[in-house]
Amino acid sequence: MDSIRLLTKLDTQTLRDWPTILTFLSILLLLYALTSLTKRRPHLPSNTPPLFKASDWPILGSLRFFTDRYRFYNEGILSSKTGNFSFFFGRHHLVGLSGVEARRAFFENKALNMTKGYAVFLTVTPPTPEDSKPVKEMHYDLQDKWFAKYLFNFMKSESLEKSLPLVVTDVRATLEQLALASSNSPAGTNEAMTDPFDTINRLIFQLTMRTLGISSWASSSSPMLSKSLKWFEIIDKSTSPIRIIFPWLPTPNHFRRMTASAQLYFAVKNEFEHRRGQRETVGGQQRKEEEEEGDDDDAMQYLMDNGEDAMKVLIFIIASLYAAHLNTSTMVCWLVVYLAAEENGEWVGRVREEIDGALRRHRQNGEKQSVGEVLAGLTLDEWEAEFPVIQLCLKETTRLQVVGTSFRRNVSGKDVVLGSKGEVVPHGGFATYLLDDVHVNPSIYPDPLRWDPGRYLPDRAEDKKEPLAFLGWGAGRHPCLGMRLAKLEITILVANFVGMFDFLLCDAKGRHMSEAPETNRSNHTSSGPDTPVRLKYKLREQQ
């Protein structure tokens, strides 16, 4: 009886003291983690670029690499004689590179591995169930080329020609909605406003889902379009750099990201099982009918027909959405914003001339076709050949808007030499390169923050002044694998939009803006502006 009383008393005491005990245990855990982290900073060879100490915190390393990347990086460059410098982020050692020689090593040296570099630092990449496995056990490591092989297939003319009518139809449906909103404007002005970073963002997600994912989800009426976009945006916004330092810490952001990833995963898996089930249970009959409707003639089905399992299909779709959507959507939005903000209207005028020329060439004789109807008849070859001015505008937009740093990891087993000065990226360490080192370098691109597509015309050819002076689509061993699709989608969207509408740049209250908002150059990936913008638009006179 006494012992029972004693136990009860102890329990009550314990319960009362639990906050103290929990705090004590947390401190112990933190101390343990900090001690082990301190010990784990690697020993660096003497020819490693010098440590940039100004922002180096014990244990945590250079947090400014995440909070104030652009300035941190440029101060790092200035702190070192060669322009290359070292820093730690948590226990990870990074070499920040600058200049031609280091840039060449970064993009061309095969010992520097891209996938392994991004795996640690791009914390927005959606996790898949494979990520929890040690590298050696990953059957579906993106490194083993299967992903690139499939993506390569989807970029072939045959595949793009098949997607073209669907892409054009999706673009026209969105623009016709915009046209309807302007015709129904309450004040009778025939004007309306739209946030391009919302409208176009959704459209590009739809196109990516259409061309590299599950075509039926891309239909405007499918609830899966909004759901998958929502999950995708949660994953994108839930960056948790703190987990790079403390990978075991369950941050709320990480939890949100994991939940959204799981939802996306199970939805893709359900679709996979549904298709497989249909094939097995109905003996092919129902599937055949769907194929005839063109419903399942998509990337998921292509992978399934090649015998890939649910996990591989899932990884392909998630990785493609991630690689394709953000960049394509941000570039096309900024391109339209730059055109809308132009003071003298020079480039919007040239783009319009180009489009009107195409309309004249392709309009059926004597027919009264709308802009959308004429452009819907263009072939893949025509889309790719007839809009060089839009391509110049896109190139200049990527120079200014593909921001942040690229990552590589040296997994070669040896130190990698960076150039003639003998500096190295040590084995196991990371290399990083700020794209602005070249893209906003005034000795290559004078007045670098000015949007000026004329820089690439043969008489100026600013991008040819140095090797690898233009990196908007990557370079060397890792050029962008989706460039052809991205250019096609952007050209179709810009040609239809500029062909159909007159437009101006405004703030969220509809007040005219005479220049594009500033880009936050410390952003880690391409993004919209910090200040919201709108496009005020109305239908052009029939062309």
Ligand code: HEM
């Ligand atoms: C305007 C749109 C796009 C831009 C500006 C862009 C830009 C880039 C850049 C700069 C890189 C090199 C990254 C580095 O070196 O660290 C890259 C690589 C890559 N891009 Fe794109 N990209 C775009 C659209 C797409 C699309 C639509 C896809 C299709 C899935 C795609 C798939 C990839 C892949 C898979 C890689 C890695 C290539 C490799 O592993 O060697 N991109 N992209």
